[in-house]
Amino acid sequence: MTDWQEISxxxxxxxxxxxxxxxxxxxxxxxxDLALIYSPSEAIAAGVFTTSQxxxxxxxYCRQRLHAKHSARAILCNAGQANAATGSQGWFxxxxxxxxLGQALNIPSESxxxxxTGVIGRRIPMDILKAGIPKxxxxxxxxxxxxxxxxxxxxxxxxxxxxxxxxxxxxPVRVGGIAKGSGMIHPNMATLxxxxxxxxxxxxxxxxxxxxxxxxxSFNSITVDGDTSTNDSLIALANGQSRTPAITEMGxxxxxxxxxxTAVCQHLAKAIARDGEGATCLxxxxxxxxxxxxxxxxxxxxxxxxSLVKSAIxxxxxxxxxxxxxxxxxxxxxxxxxxKIQLGNFLLMENGQPxxxxxxxxxxxxxxxxxxxxxxxxxxxxxxxxxxSGERRFPTQRLDNPVIIAVSVGNGSGxxxxxxxxxxxxYVKINAEYTT
Amino acid sequence: MTDWQEISxxxxxxxxxxxxxxxxxxxxxxxxDLALIYSPSEAIAAGVFTTSQxxxxxxxYCRQRLHAKHSARAILCNAGQANAATGSQGWFxxxxxxxxLGQALNIPSESxxxxxTGVIGRRIPMDILKAGIPKxxxxxxxxxxxxxxxxxxxxxxxxxxxxxxxxxxxxPVRVGGIAKGSGMIHPNMATLxxxxxxxxxxxxxxxxxxxxxxxxxSFNSITVDGDTSTNDSLIALANGQSRTPAITEMGxxxxxxxxxxTAVCQHLAKAIARDGEGATCLxxxxxxxxxxxxxxxxxxxxxxxxSLVKSAIxxxxxxxxxxxxxxxxxxxxxxxxxxKIQLGNFLLMENGQPxxxxxxxxxxxxxxxxxxxxxxxxxxxxxxxxxxSGERRFPTQRLDNPVIIAVSVGNGSGxxxxxxxxxxxxYVKINAEYTT
Numbered sequence: 001m002t003d004w005q006e007i008s009x010x011x012x013x014x015x016x017x018x019x020x021x022x023x024x025x026x027x028x029x030x031x032x033d034l035a036l037i038y039s040p041s042e043a044i045a046a047g048v049f050t051t052s053q054x055x056x057x058x059x060x061y062c063r064q065r066l067h068a069k070h071s072a073r074a075i076l077c078n079a080g081q082a083n084a085a086t087g088s089q090g091w092f093x094x095x096x097x098x099x100x101l102g103q104a105l106n107i108p109s110e111s112x113x114x115x116x117t118g119v120i121g122r123r124i125p126m127d128i129l130k131a132g133i134p135k136x137x138x139x140x141x142x143x144x145x146x147x148x149x150x151x152x153x154x155x156x157x158x159x160x161x162x163x164x165x166x167x168x169x170x171x172p173v174r175v176g177g178i179a180k181g182s183g184m185i186h187p188n189m190a191t192l193x194x195x196x197x198x199x200x201x202x203x204x205x206x207x208x209x210x211x212x213x214x215x216x217x218s219f220n221s222i223t224v225d226g227d228t229s230t231n232d233s234l235i236a237l238a239n240g241q242s243r244t245p246a247i248t249e250m251g252x253x254x255x256x257x258x259x260x261x262t263a264v265c266q267h268l269a270k271a272i273a274r275d276g277e278g279a280t281c282l283x284x285x286x287x288x289x290x291x292x293x294x295x296x297x298x299x300x301x302x303x304x305x306x307s308l309v310k311s312a313i314x315x316x317x318x319x320x321x322x323x324x325x326x327x328x329x330x331x332x333x334x335x336x337x338x339x340k341i342q343l344g345n346f347l348l349m350e351n352g353q354p355x356x357x358x359x360x361x362x363x364x365x366x367x368x369x370x371x372x373x374x375x376x377x378x379x380x381x382x383x384x385x386x387x388x389s390g391e392r393r394f395p396t397q398r399l400d401n402p403v404i405i406a407v408s409v410g411n412g413s414g415x416x417x418x419x420x421x422x423x424x425x426x427y428v429k430i431n432a433e434y435t436t
Numbered sequence: 437m438t439d440w441q442e443i444s445x446x447x448x449x450x451x452x453x454x455x456x457x458x459x460x461x462x463x464x465x466x467x468x469d470l471a472l473i474y475s476p477s478e479a480i481a482a483g484v485f486t487t488s489q490x491x492x493x494x495x496x497y498c499r500q501r502l503h504a505k506h507s508a509r510a511i512l513c514n515a516g517q518a519n520a521a522t523g524s525q526g527w528f529x530x531x532x533x534x535x536x537l538g539q540a541l542n543i544p545s546e547s548x549x550x551x552x553t554g555v556i557g558r559r560i561p562m563d564i565l566k567a568g569i570p571k572x573x574x575x576x577x578x579x580x581x582x583x584x585x586x587x588x589x590x591x592x593x594x595x596x597x598x599x600x601x602x603x604x605x606x607x608p609v610r611v612g613g614i615a616k617g618s619g620m621i622h623p624n625m626a627t628l629x630x631x632x633x634x635x636x637x638x639x640x641x642x643x644x645x646x647x648x649x650x651x652x653x654s655f656n657s658i659t660v661d662g663d664t665s666t667n668d669s670l671i672a673l674a675n676g677q678s679r680t681p682a683i684t685e686m687g688x689x690x691x692x693x694x695x696x697x698t699a700v701c702q703h704l705a706k707a708i709a710r711d712g713e714g715a716t717c718l719x720x721x722x723x724x725x726x727x728x729x730x731x732x733x734x735x736x737x738x739x740x741x742x743s744l745v746k747s748a749i750x751x752x753x754x755x756x757x758x759x760x761x762x763x764x765x766x767x768x769x770x771x772x773x774x775x776k777i778q779l780g781n782f783l784l785m786e787n788g789q790p791x792x793x794x795x796x797x798x799x800x801x802x803x804x805x806x807x808x809x810x811x812x813x814x815x816x817x818x819x820x821x822x823x824x825s826g827e828r829r830f831p832t833q834r835l836d837n838p839v840i841i842a843v844s845v846g847n848g849s850g851x852x853x854x855x856x857x858x859x860x861x862x863y864v865k866i867n868a869e870y871t872t
Contacts, residue, residue, distance in 0.1 A: 087787075121785075230764060428747055
């Protein structure tokens with residue numbers, strides 16, 4: 001499966017992409033707040049967006065654009081204002097943003113996609129945005145991925161970035177991605193945003209199918225607080241600059257590309273879960289024996305999303321009863337006599353019967369997983385501060401040692417995973433301590 | 437509608453009921469832990485139970501009993517062990533509990549219903565339970581409701597009790613109820629339990645229909661942490677001792693009885709939401725303009741259950757964007773141009789457009805609602821202590837001034853309510869600080 005290697009470069013690792021991130025002045029903090037990903041050649045474009053009935057203007061805009069034309073050359077993203085619940089004025093702001101960038105890049109505005117993150121109900125200050133656009137275009141660079149990744153974050157503690165390379169038809173093909181999101185960490189900030197670039201040549205419908213499936217196995221399998229944002233957007237471009245043969249139907253090469261695309265999305269999704277508000281560790285829930293993959297994922301996501309399971313993990317408490325209870329309420333029928341629960345290497349329940357186990361050692365396992373992925377305290381303190389005016393330093397997040405909860409519910413062939421994080425005091429602090 | 441009055445007496449207010457609550461020694465704390473509700477005459481019995489796939493033995497037991505026979509004389513409830521995830525041994529423990537009580541009361545064990553709450557995966561210590569049963573029967577009294585209400589709690593801060601009286605055929609008819617639950621407040625404790633008594637004469641199928649509908653509008657419309665317990669049980673008895681004409685089909689009198697039953701259930705449900713772990717206030721979400729009642733309730737429950745909305749209320753932050761976002765992800769289609777949001781008397785959004793409002797005054801509204809229902813600090817401290825050995829004092833909880841969030845999503849005729857509470861540091865503390 002993993003016949004690819006990790007490389008550096010994020011969204012600018014694939015051939016033919018440039019990126020930039022600047023401070024336009026949209027955020028009161030003075031931190032970078034405007035990002036651009038640009039492919040000088042038209043790229044096949046696919047998107048997956050929030051299912052919320054309350055949608056940001058940029059989400060409506062992208063849906064319409066991608067419905068009319070399955071390609072694009074640029075993704076513009078602002079941080080600071082979500083442009084959601086802004087009424088018809090928000091829609092005009094979105095159109096004007098695209099037109100301004102089209103002029104600056106000298107491309108049709110139809111080739112531009114948009115994303116926003118920030119305060120719901122607040123308009124983008126258009127004068128500031130428009131003044132920033134020429135500066136943003138001037139900053140475009142083939143090594144600009146990190147700058148773009150830093151400009152799309154709100155109160156994320158780390159940036160999220162990855163690039164992978166494989167070979168198709170003896171030529172290198174690359175997929176890169178950046179993302180932001182840590183639940184809806186800031187009092188008014190929200191949103192999961194992910195942008196993926198690829199230099200393979202692939203047909204529009206196949207690329208959209210691949211992206212939709214990859215999203216199911218990655219971003220749609222994470223949960224931080226159960227709150228779906230108004231702005232969630234995953235956009236993937238494929239510009240064909242690898243000069244590899246066009247992939248137009250499923251087959252060995254398409255499968256390899258989809259697997260790599262899925263790996264990129266899973267890395268970004270796990271990074272978002274680990275960076276969930278107040279989280280101290282990444283939790284991976286593996287469910288097997290379900291009727292199908294979808295049911296397995298549903299159980300996994302219910303367990304990963306349970307406030308009680310999350311609180312127990314924060315307390316380093318191997319409280320398997322809560323895992324059993326969460327599995328039971330997931331809405332997937334199973335016989336409780338078939339239930340098996342493992343935490344790391346500790347077998348806690350089998351055939352629906354509780355088993356004796358070493359609680360202290362199991363608690364130690366939870367402690368170790370958290371210790372292995374902890375961030376430097378000074379980084380956390382700096383990056384959690386809401387009104388800092390200085391620089392933020394984004395360390396690399398370790399995702400290789402999550403807390404693993406493995407659950408089997410029967411003899412079905414369906415298996416699936418979900419990722420989440422623990423629930424700590426800081427979650428409440430971050431989301432409650434907002435002085436009106 | 438409300439042609440009834442509140443009276444005292446809880447489950448022993450209706451004619452022909454006795455109740456008791458004692459300390460059998462099932463809880464390590466030495467607090468009351470065994471309760472009995474008894475009707476010397478056989479009563480029509482209806483029940484609503486957890487939908488979880490992982491169910492306690494007592495839930496399986498009650499389902500089977502009520503399937504075979506729609507009547508009962510006694511409800512036995514132990515606190516301390518949930519008798520859930522206890523395998524086949526748990527089932528035999530349930531049978532043995534019923535047989536022991538049947539012997540002590542000299543009634544067939546088929547007339548006994550069971551409920552348990554406490555640690556999941558732990559068996560009831562049967563020797564202690566059986567030793568307690570004669571003492572429990574000896575303590576039965578026509579004023580025993582409060583004793584029973586105190587013996588079913590786990591770490592609830594208040595007991596939950598209500599009784600209402602109306603007139604049917606010129607004779608008084610009463611419905612009483614007690615309940616326990618505050619989310620799954622204690623690290624391993626769980627469960628919503630509610631027991632309702634009534635002295636009307638009503639047919640079994642009608643009584644079950646009334647109870648199911650009442651449960652939808654009360655217990656199924658509250659959310660504390662979204663975690664459905666393995667043991668949730670609502671059991672309602674109707675023994676006919678009011679000597680009123682038998683109600684066998686819907687009509688004016690049946691509607692009055694059902695409305696009163698619903699009011700009893702709603703009172704108990706709201707009391708549970710207000711007593712949610714760590715909660716500082718009760719939140720009522722009113723949704724109107726939806727296609728039907730079920731859709732309205734679904735939106736209301738999604739808003740009431742949103743961690744972000746709950747955190748904002750704890751922070752006394754009138755953050756309407758989170759209310760809009762939660763409404764949008766509830767799974768009910770609506771046009772966001774029709775969205776209207778009110779917090780108390782503050783109109784925050786209309787026709788999908790944000791409106792200017794006085795943030796400080798709106799925050800003050802949230803503060804006031806919390807202040808109006810706050811409990812004495814010493815009571816909270818005592819009752820939150822896990823290993824206290826002394827007496828707990830249960831004050832009366834004020835439920836008359838909740839935080840009101842009113843949302844309209846269109847012109848549909850469907851309206852519905854849900855109740856919840858805010859999310860505080862204490863929720864995390866209660867659920868995480870469990871030393872293994």
